[in-house]
Amino acid sequence: MRALHILPALLAAAVTLLSPVAGFAQQASAEREITFGSKIFTESVILGEMAVHLAQSAGARTLHRSELGGTQVLWSALLRGDIDVYPEYTGTLSQEILAGSGVSGEEAIRQALAERGIRMSQILGFNNTYVIGMKEEVAERLGIRTISDLRRHPDLKFGFNNEFMDRGDGWPMLRARYNLPQQDVRGLNHDLAYRGLEDGSIHAMDLYSTDAEIQYYNLRTLEDDLGVFPTYHAVLLYRDDLAARAPEVVATLLQMEGLISEAEMVAMNSRAKLDGMEESVVSADFLVAKQIIDDPQVEVESAVGRLLRNTRAHLYLVSISLMAAILIAVPLGILSARQPRIGQVILGTTGVIQTIPSLALLVFMIPLLGIGEPPAIMAVFLYSLLPIVRNTYTGLHDIPPGIRESAAALGLPSGATLRLVDLPMASRAILAGIKISAVINVGTATLGALIGAGGYGQPILTGIRRDDIGLILEGAVPAAALALVVQGLFELIERVLVPKGLRLKR
Amino acid sequence: MLELTAVSKTYDGTQVLQPIDMTVDQGRTTVLIGPSGCGKSTLIRTMMGLIWPDSGTVRFEGTEVTPTNALLLRRRMGYVIQDGGLFPHLNARGNVSLMARYLGWSQERVESRLAELASLTQFPREGLDRYPVQLSGGQRQRVALMRALMLDPDVLLLDEPLGALDPMIRSELQADLRKIFQTLGKTVVMVTHDMGEAGFFGDTIVLLRDGQIVQQGTLKEMVQSPATPFVQQFINAQRSPLESLRGDSV
Numbered sequence: 208m209r210a211l212h213i214l215p216a217l218l219a220a221a222v223t224l225l226s227p228v229a230g231f232a233q234q235a236s237a238e239r240e241i242t243f244g245s246k247i248f249t250e251s252v253i254l255g256e257m258a259v260h261l262a263q264s265a266g267a268r269t270l271h272r273s274e275l276g277g278t279q280v281l282w283s284a285l286l287r288g289d290i291d292v293y294p295e296y297t298g299t300l301s302q303e304i305l306a307g308s309g310v311s312g313e314e315a316i317r318q319a320l321a322e323r324g325i326r327m328s329q330i331l332g333f334n335n336t337y338v339i340g341m342k343e344e345v346a347e348r349l350g351i352r353t354i355s356d357l358r359r360h361p362d363l364k365f366g367f368n369n370e371f372m373d374r375g376d377g378w379p380m381l382r383a384r385y386n387l388p389q390q391d392v393r394g395l396n397h398d399l400a401y402r403g404l405e406d407g408s409i410h411a412m413d414l415y416s417t418d419a420e421i422q423y424y425n426l427r428t429l430e431d432d433l434g435v436f437p438t439y440h441a442v443l444l445y446r447d448d449l450a451a452r453a454p455e456v457v458a459t460l461l462q463m464e465g466l467i468s469e470a471e472m473v474a475m476n477s478r479a480k481l482d483g484m485e486e487s488v489v490s491a492d493f494l495v496a497k498q499i500i501d502d503p504q505v506e507v508e509s510a511v512g513r514l515l516r517n518t519r520a521h522l523y524l525v526s527i528s529l530m531a532a533i534l535i536a537v538p539l540g541i542l543s544a545r546q547p548r549i550g551q552v553i554l555g556t557t558g559v560i561q562t563i564p565s566l567a568l569l570v571f572m573i574p575l576l577g578i579g580e581p582p583a584i585m586a587v588f589l590y591s592l593l594p595i596v597r598n599t600y601t602g603l604h605d606i607p608p609g610i611r612e613s614a615a616a617l618g619l620p621s622g623a624t625l626r627l628v629d630l631p632m633a634s635r636a637i638l639a640g641i642k643i644s645a646v647i648n649v650g651t652a653t654l655g656a657l658i659g660a661g662g663y664g665q666p667i668l669t670g671i672r673r674d675d676i677g678l679i680l681e682g683a684v685p686a687a688a689l690a691l692v693v694q695g696l697f698e699l700i701e702r703v704l705v706p707k708g709l710r711l712k713r
Numbered sequence: 714m715l716e717l718t719a720v721s722k723t724y725d726g727t728q729v730l731q732p733i734d735m736t737v738d739q740g741r742t743t744v745l746i747g748p749s750g751c752g753k754s755t756l757i758r759t760m761m762g763l764i765w766p767d768s769g770t771v772r773f774e775g776t777e778v779t780p781t782n783a784l785l786l787r788r789r790m791g792y793v794i795q796d797g798g799l800f801p802h803l804n805a806r807g808n809v810s811l812m813a814r815y816l817g818w819s820q821e822r823v824e825s826r827l828a829e830l831a832s833l834t835q836f837p838r839e840g841l842d843r844y845p846v847q848l849s850g851g852q853r854q855r856v857a858l859m860r861a862l863m864l865d866p867d868v869l870l871l872d873e874p875l876g877a878l879d880p881m882i883r884s885e886l887q888a889d890l891r892k893i894f895q896t897l898g899k900t901v902v903m904v905t906h907d908m909g910e911a912g913f914f915g916d917t918i919v920l921l922r923d924g925q926i927v928q929q930g931t932l933k934e935m936v937q938s939p940a941t942p943f944v945q946q947f948i949n950a951q952r953s954p955l956e957s958l959r960g961d962s963v
Contacts, residue, residue, distance in 0.1 A: 609794050609795075609796060609797075609798040610798055610800060610801075612763060612794060612798060613792070613794065613798030613799070613800070613857075613860075614800075615763055615787075616761055616763060616787055616790075616792035616798075617787070617788070617792075617811065617812045617860075618784050618785065618786075618787035618788035618812065619811075619812065619815060620784060623815055627811060627815070628800055628802075631802040632800070632801070632802055634802075706802035706803070707802075707804075707844065708800075708801050708802045708803060708804060708844035708845065708846065709801055709802050711844055711846050711847065
């Protein structure tokens with residue numbers, strides 16, 4: 208049971224080890240920089256980019272952590288001060304973020320936010336609420352116009368965004384209020400759901416009223432005849448201290464208030480999502496057309512520059528997390544082999560960690576470590592533990608009894624036995640574990656993009672969002688290559704570290 | 714040299730050693746023999762402090778072997794197990810000199826001791842750079858013996874050292890081993906299940922059965938005046954067909 212106390216202590220040690228590194232990296236460019244956040248869908252990225260352009264026009268230095276994975280990630284990051292500004296929706300605020308306090312109505316929300324040190328702009332103009340969409344032909348054939356009409360077709364299959372599936376104002380409420388009988392309802396990535404509609408594997412999905420795809424895929428949006436969906440007016444959320452720190456920037460940002468109509472938002476979404484235009488360009492063009500700024504700085508990064516940046520970020524995540532995993536997992540494996548009872552706890556714990564879904568683990572890290580590199584490194588580090596601990600344990604455990612006995616009979620003390628006999632004998636197994644971890648690590652690190660840590664996951668996320676295979680490959684191919692390189696590297700290390708006597712064929 | 718008083722051991726409810734009293738004399742070779750499961754291997758391990766008896770004491774040159782001093786005492790005992798127990802990641806030289814290097818012996822001292830032992834055990838010098846997988850079974854046992862002798866121990870304990878070898882190599886190594894024991898004049902304790910081998914090596918033979926000493930003495934005494942019918946049975950079971958061809962002489 209003692210190990211239960213040891214493990215958190217080790218984790219804490221790892222966190223302390225990692226924090227300064229990441230902290231330093233951030234600090235280097237932190238001087239009065241304003242950090243923007245956006246969610247992992249095109250509209251949010253466009254709004255984020257728009258805010259960035261405005262802030263830059265007011266002379267601010269900016270950082271945009273775009274495509275963060277989900278409302279909770281952004282909200283906690285805002286509370287912690289990891290980001291200063293992000294676009295949100297009134298419906299999400301009342302139904303999800305402030306769900307416990309039972310507020311509704313703009314003023315009540317503003318009040319509740321103020322108590323938490325957060326300010327809310329006036330609405331930006333459009334209402335991006337949920338709608339339920341079906342293929343026009345299918346809806347026509349079945350005679351479905353309203354959500355109530357769905358009751359007559361219990362066999363229809365629904366594919367909803369995971370967030371919509373779970374949140375209070377999403378599917379649970381819809382089902383309850385409309386008394387919908389459908390059983391085949393699955394959680395599905397939004398962008399995949401469109402393709403599901405196309406090939407007929409689902410019949411209805413959740414949409415946003417400003418989605419670019421409504422026209423593109425020729426979808427019918429079902430009338431919310433009971434009026435159950437709340438309004439989702441876009442707003443900007445920003446921290447109190449930003450207003451104090453850079454009032455002129457905030458004033459500039461607030462020019463977005465009442466600026467964007469629903470049609471304009473659909474048009475921008477369509478340019479970005481369907482025409483593959485950079486969000487930065489789309490939002491800049493809009494601001495220029497509105498004569499709010501005249502000379503936006505739009506830096507479109509070259510593919511090579513992007514690859515280099517992503518490679519750097521990915522290597523940073525992988526190298527630190529893997530190094531920390533080796534430093535901690537090998538001793539844990541040794542402890543497990545030497546103290547079987549503690550070993551059970553250690554092996555059990557590292558096994559359980561492996562079963563935590565990655566996004567859940569990432570979100571769990573945010574209150575502790577914020578967003579960006581530290582929580583990503585921590586998560587990847589945790590996922591890297593099991594193979595190394597397990598292989599170290601097995602490698603030591605499988606040393607033949609005759610060898611152990613001979614070492615003991617020589618009169619070698621325990622520490623020397625470990626150093627001179629046990630570890631060299633187990634070196635191949637330990638390195639095999641490290642190799643597995645390294646490869647898993649390269650893969651898992653792509654998830655870091657969900658909490659703003661960048662890396663190869665970034666083009667993958669953007670690619671999935673824009674349905675751009677090229678962009679997905681821009682992350683997936685280098686990630687695969689890196690996995691091979693890392694594996695090759697450890698094969699070389701194996702030649703040096705595994706004693707010759709163990710590599711000889713009998 | 715070694716003195717066991719009322720040593721007993723129980724594993725999972727099975728009494729492997731009944732309380733045993735036994736003395737190993739200085740400069741003599743004592744052979745522990747008996748059928749499988751008689752407790753002979755357990756007994757030799759308790760002498761080294763590799764296994765702790767449930768009751769009784771083991772004294773090594775008058776000092777009681779305890780968990781505190783076992784590590785130091787073991788450095789004055791040499792130990793060889795059936796398949797040699799060589800460390801596969803070290804070459805022969807590394808295996809033999811591991812403990813000496815740990816104790817900080819100089820390079821010259823290690824090399825000169827290695828040369829002495831190689832010639833004593835008739836192990837080829839160039840073989841010192843080979844790894845265990847590259848050595849034959851007989852060579853591996855010579856390396857294991859060198860390793861056991863490296864620190865010039867007061868007593869040599871061998872647990873079926875020739876058990877895994879084929880008959881030709883075995884008899885060659887038997888002869889060499891006996892010569893080595895005679896040259897060194899060391900106290901030797903050896904476990905075997907082969908009566909011929911026991912007679913070949915043993916000044917004293919200790920026959921065990923079910924964790925008890927059945928008879929103790931020379932081979933001749935055992936043949937001429939077996940203490941129990943079991944002793945006679947055990948000896949007869951091991952008579953080779955060649956001997957029966959030659960008649961009944963021992």
